[in-house]
Amino acid sequence: MREAEPSCSSSLPHVTREADGDHCGGPQADDLLAPLSDGDDTTSPEDEGSDCNQDSDSSKKKTGKHFTCSVCDKRFSCTSKLAQHMKIHTGEKPFSCSNCGKSFITKSAVRSHMRTHTGEKPFSCSHCGKSFTTKSALRSHVRTHTGEKPFSCSDCGKRFALKSHVQNHMTIHTGEKPFSCSDCGKRFTQMSSMQKHMRIHTGEKPYGCSDCGKRFTQKSSMDKHMTMHTGEKPYSCSDCGKRFTLKSNMQSHMRTHAGEKPFRCSDCGKCFTHKSNMQSHMRTHAGEKPFSCSDCGKSFTHKSNMQSHMRTHAGEKPFSCSECGKRFLLKQSMLSHMRTHTGEKPFSCSDCGKCFTLKSRMQSHRRTHTGEKPFSCSECGKRFLHKRSILSHMRTHKREKPLSCSNCGDTFSSQSTLHEHMQSH
The missing domain is CATH 3.30.160.60 (Classic Zinc Finger)
Known part of the structure; x- marks a missing residue:
C-alpha cells in the first residue's frame, strides 16, 4: 500500500x-x-531556487495548479x-x-x-x-x-516587445484612464504620465545635467539638453543626410520628404506633420490660451509666443546677425534678416515661379493667383487679401488715425493715404 x-x-x-x-x-x-x-x-542565477519538489522519480513532475x-x-x-x-x-x-x-x-x-x-x-x-x-x-x-514582439493586442493584433506596452496600448481601445492627479483631478492612461504631471504641482526636477547642473522634470528633457554640451547628432536623414539630436526630430523631418501629414484636426480636418502643431492648432477652435505672461497677464495659445512676448518686458533680444550684429527678439526674425545679406529667396510661387525671402510673403502673393481673400471685416463683411489691409480698413469704422505727417501734423488711418499726402509737401 x-x-x-x-x-x-x-x-x-x-x-x-x-x-x-x-x-x-x-x-x-x-x-x-x-x-x-x-x-x-x-x-540573478544564484537567487533562483529549485522548482516545486518532485517525486523521487524525476519523470513524475507535477504540472497541476491545485x-x-x-x-x-x-x-x-x-x-x-x-x-x-x-x-x-x-x-x-x-x-x-x-x-x-x-x-x-x-x-x-x-x-x-x-x-x-x-x-x-x-x-x-x-x-x-x-x-x-x-x-x-x-x-x-x-x-x-x-x-x-511576443505580446499582442487582443483587439487589433498589434504586437509589442513588452507586456507593459501592450497594456498601455489597450487603453486606446477601452478609453480607460485609471490614474488621476490628486491635486487637480486630471486623468491619465499611464501611471508614468500621471507621475510626470504631478511634478508640475510639486515643482520636483529629479534629473540634473552633469555638466552645468540645470535640472529637469523629465529624463527625456535632460537627455535633449545634454546634446547641447556634446554637440552629438546621432540620427541622420536617409534622404538628405541632415543630422538630428533626437530620433523624434529626425522622424518628423522625414515626413517633409514623404509629404506625410498623419495628424488630423477632428474639428476642421486640417492635417499636420507634427502632433504638437496639431495640438496647438486645436486650441484655435477651443479658444484655449493656457500660457500667460507673469508680468502683464496676457494669455497665449502657444508657449513659444508667450516666451517671445516676455522678451518685450525684459528688452531682451537674444538672437544676433553674424554679419551686421543687429539683434532680434525671435530666431525666425534673425534668420529672415540673414537672407538680406545672402540674397537667398527659398520660397517660390508654384504658379509663376516668383521667389520670396519669407514664406508669409509667398503665401500672400499666391492669393493674387487664387483670388482668395481670407480676412473679413466684422463690421461690414468686406474681405481682404492681407491682414494689414483689414487692420487699416477697421480704422475707418473706429475713426482711428494713428499715422501723422511729420511736416504738418495731419493724421491718417492708413500708410497709403499718409504716403499720398506726403507727396504734396
Missing part, C-alpha cells in the same frame, strides 16, 4: 486546495520572483507561491532596503533594488555588451536586437 505523501500546505489564510495531489515544496517566499512590468523575473487564491481566484502549484502572492492582497512587505528603507514583497526584489545603490549591473547583452541591473531588463533589451 502506498504511503500518504507529506503535504507542503501550511496553515495559510485564503488557501483553497482543489484536489489531492503530490506534495509541493519549492523555494521559500523570499526567493521567488518579484512581479515586473513585462512578467520576467528579477533574480491551490487557489480566494481573493482573486488565481491558481498556483505550490503553497509557497500562493503565500508570496497573498502579500499583494495584504500589502505585506517584509523585506526592506538597508540603505533607503524602501520595502519589498520578496527578498529577491530587495536584492535587485540594492543594485541601484551599488551600481552593480550583473546581466550583460551578448549582442552589444550593454549591462543591466535585472535579468528582466536584459531580456527586454535583447528583443531590440532580435525584433521579437
Whole structure:
C-alpha cells in the first residue's frame, strides 16, 4: 500500500486546495520572483531556487495548479507561491532596503533594488555588451536586437516587445484612464504620465545635467539638453543626410520628404506633420490660451509666443546677425534678416515661379493667383487679401488715425493715404 505523501500546505489564510495531489515544496517566499512590468523575473542565477519538489522519480513532475487564491481566484502549484502572492492582497512587505528603507514583497526584489545603490549591473547583452541591473531588463533589451514582439493586442493584433506596452496600448481601445492627479483631478492612461504631471504641482526636477547642473522634470528633457554640451547628432536623414539630436526630430523631418501629414484636426480636418502643431492648432477652435505672461497677464495659445512676448518686458533680444550684429527678439526674425545679406529667396510661387525671402510673403502673393481673400471685416463683411489691409480698413469704422505727417501734423488711418499726402509737401 502506498504511503500518504507529506503535504507542503501550511496553515495559510485564503488557501483553497482543489484536489489531492503530490506534495509541493519549492523555494521559500523570499526567493521567488518579484512581479515586473513585462512578467520576467528579477533574480540573478544564484537567487533562483529549485522548482516545486518532485517525486523521487524525476519523470513524475507535477504540472497541476491545485491551490487557489480566494481573493482573486488565481491558481498556483505550490503553497509557497500562493503565500508570496497573498502579500499583494495584504500589502505585506517584509523585506526592506538597508540603505533607503524602501520595502519589498520578496527578498529577491530587495536584492535587485540594492543594485541601484551599488551600481552593480550583473546581466550583460551578448549582442552589444550593454549591462543591466535585472535579468528582466536584459531580456527586454535583447528583443531590440532580435525584433521579437511576443505580446499582442487582443483587439487589433498589434504586437509589442513588452507586456507593459501592450497594456498601455489597450487603453486606446477601452478609453480607460485609471490614474488621476490628486491635486487637480486630471486623468491619465499611464501611471508614468500621471507621475510626470504631478511634478508640475510639486515643482520636483529629479534629473540634473552633469555638466552645468540645470535640472529637469523629465529624463527625456535632460537627455535633449545634454546634446547641447556634446554637440552629438546621432540620427541622420536617409534622404538628405541632415543630422538630428533626437530620433523624434529626425522622424518628423522625414515626413517633409514623404509629404506625410498623419495628424488630423477632428474639428476642421486640417492635417499636420507634427502632433504638437496639431495640438496647438486645436486650441484655435477651443479658444484655449493656457500660457500667460507673469508680468502683464496676457494669455497665449502657444508657449513659444508667450516666451517671445516676455522678451518685450525684459528688452531682451537674444538672437544676433553674424554679419551686421543687429539683434532680434525671435530666431525666425534673425534668420529672415540673414537672407538680406545672402540674397537667398527659398520660397517660390508654384504658379509663376516668383521667389520670396519669407514664406508669409509667398503665401500672400499666391492669393493674387487664387483670388482668395481670407480676412473679413466684422463690421461690414468686406474681405481682404492681407491682414494689414483689414487692420487699416477697421480704422475707418473706429475713426482711428494713428499715422501723422511729420511736416504738418495731419493724421491718417492708413500708410497709403499718409504716403499720398506726403507727396504734396
